[in-house]
Amino acid sequence: MLAAMSLRIALLGLLEAVGPASGYDLAKKFEHSLNHVWQAGHTQIYPELLKMAADGLVAIESEGARGRKIYAITPEGTRELHTWLVEHPPTVTVRNEVALQAFLLPLLARDEAIAVVERIRDGFAARSVALQCYTEGGVGSYAAKLGLSQVSAGLAWAEETLAELRR
Amino acid sequence: MLAAMSLRIALLGLLEAVGPASGYDLAKKFEHSLNHVWQAGHTQIYPELLKMAADGLVAIESEGARGRKIYAITPEGTRELHTWLVEHPPTVTVRNEVALQAFLLPLLARDEAIAVVERIRDGFAARSVALQCYTEGGVGSYAAKLGLSQVSAGLAWAEETLAELRR
DNA sequence: GAGTGACGTGTAACTTCTTACATGTCAACT
DNA sequence: AGTTGACATGTAAGAAGTTACACGTCACTC
Numbered sequence: 001m002l003a004a005m006s007l008r009i010a011l012l013g014l015l016e017a018v019g020p021a022s023g024y025d026l027a028k029k030f031e032h033s034l035n036h037v038w039q040a041g042h043t044q045i046y047p048e049l050l051k052m053a054a055d056g057l058v059a060i061e062s063e064g065a066r067g068r069k070i071y072a073i074t075p076e077g078t079r080e081l082h083t084w085l086v087e088h089p090p091t092v093t094v095r096n097e098v099a100l101q102a103f104l105l106p107l108l109a110r111d112e113a114i115a116v117v118e119r120i121r122d123g124f125a126a127r128s129v130a131l132q133c134y135t136e137g138g139v140g141s142y143a144a145k146l147g148l149s150q151v152s153a154g155l156a157w158a159e160e161t162l163a164e165l166r167r
Numbered sequence: 168m169l170a171a172m173s174l175r176i177a178l179l180g181l182l183e184a185v186g187p188a189s190g191y192d193l194a195k196k197f198e199h200s201l202n203h204v205w206q207a208g209h210t211q212i213y214p215e216l217l218k219m220a221a222d223g224l225v226a227i228e229s230e231g232a233r234g235r236k237i238y239a240i241t242p243e244g245t246r247e248l249h250t251w252l253v254e255h256p257p258t259v260t261v262r263n264e265v266a267l268q269a270f271l272l273p274l275l276a277r278d279e280a281i282a283v284v285e286r287i288r289d290g291f292a293a294r295s296v297a298l299q300c301y302t303e304g305g306v307g308s309y310a311a312k313l314g315l316s317q318v319s320a321g322l323a324w325a326e327e328t329l330a331e332l333r334r
Numbered sequence: 335g336a337g338t339g340a341c342g343t344g345t346a347a348c349t350t351c352t353t354a355c356a357t358g359t360c361a362a363c364t
Numbered sequence: 365a366g367t368t369g370a371c372a373t374g375t376a377a378g379a380a381g382t383t384a385c386a387c388g389t390c391a392c393t394c
Contacts, residue, residue, distance in 0.1 A: 003382090004350080006264055013271040024372050037266040044351065046374060066359045066372050085271055086279055089286060090264035092294065095381095097173055097257035099204040103310035104180040104252055112253055119256060127259065143270035146324045153320035157313045171352090174380080191342050211381060213344060233342050233389045262351095341390075349382070360371075 004091075007048055010038045012057060012073055012081040017139040020061050020072040023049050033140045036131060036147040052077070098123065098154075105161075114165050121158035127151045171258075174215055177205045179224060179240055179248040184306040187228050187239040190216050200307045203298060203314040219244070265290065265321075272328075281332050288325035294318045 014029050015021060021029075026049075027042040049071055052058045057077035061070045073081075098120055105113050128151045134144035181196050182188060188196075193216075194209040216238055219225045224244035228237045240248075265287055272280050295318045301311035 006262070006267060007350080009271075010267060013267070013274065016274055017271070022372075023374095034270065036261055037270050038262055039260055039351095041352075042373080043353080043375085046372095050374095067374095068372060081271075081274070085268060085275060085283065088264075088268075090268055090290065092265065092290065093206055093262070093381095094203055095173070095205055095260070095262075097255075098259065099310050099313060100173060100177060100180070101252060101255075101257055102313045103201065103204050103307050104176075104184070104248075105309045106306055107180065107183055107248070108252060116252065123257065123259065139273055140270050142272045142328060143266050145328075146266060146269045146321060149320040149324045150317045153316040154313060157316045161309060161312075171380080189342075190344095194342095206381095208382075209343080210345085210383080213342095217344095234344095235342060260351095336394085338393080339391095341388105343387085345384105345386080347382100347384085349380100351380070352378085354375105354377085356375075357373080358371105361369090363368080364366085 006038060007040055007044065008052060008057070009081060009084050010034065010040070011045065011048065011052065012077050015058060015071060015073040016078060016081055020070045022064075022068050022070055024068065026071075033134055033138075033144075036127070037140075037143050102161075110165060114162060117158055117161050117165065121155060121162065124151050124155040124158060128155060173205060174207055174211065175219060175224070176248060176251050177201065177207070178212065178215065178219065179244050182225060182238060182240040183245060183248055187237045189231075189235050189237055191235065193238075200301055200305075200311075203294070204307075204310050269328075277332060281329060284325055284328050284332065288322060288329065291318050291322040291325060295322060 010030075011026060014026055014034070018029070023042060023046045027040075027045050030038065030040050030045070049058060053060060053071070056074060057080055058071045059074050061072040063069050101116055101120065105116065108116065128148065131144050131148045131151060134140050135148055177197075178193060181193055181201070185196070190209060190213045194207075194212050197205065197207050197212070216225060220227060220238070223241060224247055225238045226241050228239040230236050268283055268287065272283065275283065295315065298311050298315040298318060301307055302315055
């Protein structure tokens with residue numbers, strides 16, 4: 001068992017939370033409700049599901065139309081998921097282009113800096129709208145509330161910084 | 168020129184902001200002031216500096232004691248950095264273990280969920296303390312303020328969620 | 335003078351993630 | 365009958381990042 005394997009955990013969590021699903025379904029979840037939590041495309045998801053099946057964490061429940069494969073979590077998968085959730089101290093790996101631009105803001109002329117912060121602000125605003133949908137109940141509402149509060153904080157920072165730069 | 172290369176930008180930005188430095192110095196910056204913005208270890212930094220030197224973005228200014236090499240940014244490097252800052256729309260790639268645990272919180276029993284959120288809260292609290300130092304002036308104060316406001320939002324979320332879970 | 339710890343640079347093997355390519359099904363519309 | 369678009373799954377090559385190892389210097393303390 002390796003250190004990270006968060007993609008595995010995300011997949012196991014989705015299967016546990018919403019029931020059996022295909023790789024395609026799971027990829028859709030990553031695009032939408034999981035978008036502000038963990039990102040992964042189908043090219044990463046399909047091979048990972050195959051590996052997880054080989055490791056006994058998921059099982060192919062059925063194969064439907066158009067080659068659609070439905071995966072279900074196994075008891076072993078549930079165990080692994082539960083262990084990770086309870087025991088794994090989450091690692092904070094920040095790799096944030098927005099923060100990087102904020103960091104380097106002093107290197108820019110005033111007008112340029114203002115334009116950059118405006119773009120950042122608009123990005124936060126868009127994400128804020130996108131997150132609203134998920135805060136009301138359902139799986140992921142805790143994460144959506146966390147995301148929304150952090151995005152709102154970012155939005156407030158952008159407004160403050162703009163005011164400061166314009167002074 | 169590839170899409171991401173944020174490591175390059177971070178290195179160029181540091182060299183531009185604090186002047187010539189060795190790989191070792193830069194690695195220290197990543198550990199400290201840049202820690203809440205972008206993470207990279209020396210095993211990633213040293214080879215990247217060599218590649219950047221080959222591409223003409225930095226130059227080896229001098230070699231000091233203990234094989235220490237001092238890199239300086241070149242005019243071409245400055246140009247590249249400036250272009251990225253002004254033109255690159257920052258991509259938001261979220262891959263966040265804390266948010267993942269928040270997402271999956273409903274899968275846990277009440278007591279387990281409380282323990283998990285307490286651990287998350289403690290993590291936010293620690294990061295909050297670490298960030299205070301950098302908010303007062305100097306390069307990176309904008310980023311530190313952004314980080315601090317987002318960490319504070321996370322802390323508030325944790326307290327609220329704990330209250331809700333305990334009800 | 336021996337040991338310790340910070341300084342300082344690097345490689346190799348591996349995992350993770352991205353981009354581009356490749357293939358085929360099915361339903362709806364024109 | 366042909367086209368479009370969502371459905372559905374995969375591979376391969378390469379970039380980015382992590383972990384483990386390896387080497388040598390210098391200053392300070394015991």
